[in-house]
Amino acid sequence: MKTIEKISDYRSVLPKKKRVAAYARVSVESERMRHSLSAQVSYYSSLIQSNPDWEYAGLFADYGISGTGTKARTEFNRMLWECEKGNIDIILTKSIQRFARNTVDLLNTVRRLKSLGIEVRFEKEQIHSEQIHSLSGEGELMLSILASFAQEESRSISENCKWGIRKRFKSGEIGVVNKHLLGYRYDEEKRQYVIIPEEAEIVRKMFALYLDGVSLKNICAELNGAGY
Secondary structure: OOOOOOOOOOOOOOOOOEEEEEEEEEOOOOHHHHHHHHHHHHHHHHHHHOOOOEEEEEEEEEEOOOOOOOOOOHHHHHHHHHHHOOOOOEEEEOOHHHHOOOHHHHHHHHHHHHHOOOEEEEOOOOEOOOOOOOOOHHHHHHHHHHHHHHHHHHHHHHHHHHHHHHHHHHHOOOOOOOOOOOOEEEEOOOOEEEEOHHHHHHHHHHHHHHHOOOOHHHHHHHHHHOOO
8 A cells, every 4th residue: 555655844944134233423524524424334334234144224324413412313313213113133333422422311222222122232342242232231331331431521522622612712812713704714813803805795695684584595595596
């Protein structure tokens, strides 16, 4: 009699790839910082896409925005929204300072992401290994300490800048920081601004339009239309 042999299905189930995103930020708008941001974007895009165990989940970058708050950081908030929707498993970032300079914001964000099962890896501080990362108790303790340093550094920089400005005001040294203002040129000998007549007309026109209730967008349009 013929027999029937059942052949079991032994197809292996491939492990699911981790969906990995990266966050980059620079707080100052300048050509050098623009290159820095571009370098971060290029580096993380290449890093994520070259890892066979990872799936590229996007790169979020804020340019010319301070890290002391989160409201103005459009890309940061868009990234968090993607996390809430369950589209990201791991976030890579250069350092704690790039992610946030406010200790409370940093810890609250990391804890919220932890509750969603999302890991944050900070490259500079090396809080990204399997033993110590943002999902472990040791990682959060280290994160708290380093975040405090980042916040204090931000406060110190701010105070130093304010001190420098006050000192220049007191000594009468105006215009040392910004020597390129529309309508003026900076006279190095006199150490003061001197009006440029042809550019001053543009400034007066701008102020007159504003006082007439014209919106900033329409002021720009009118000035550009006039060839200024």
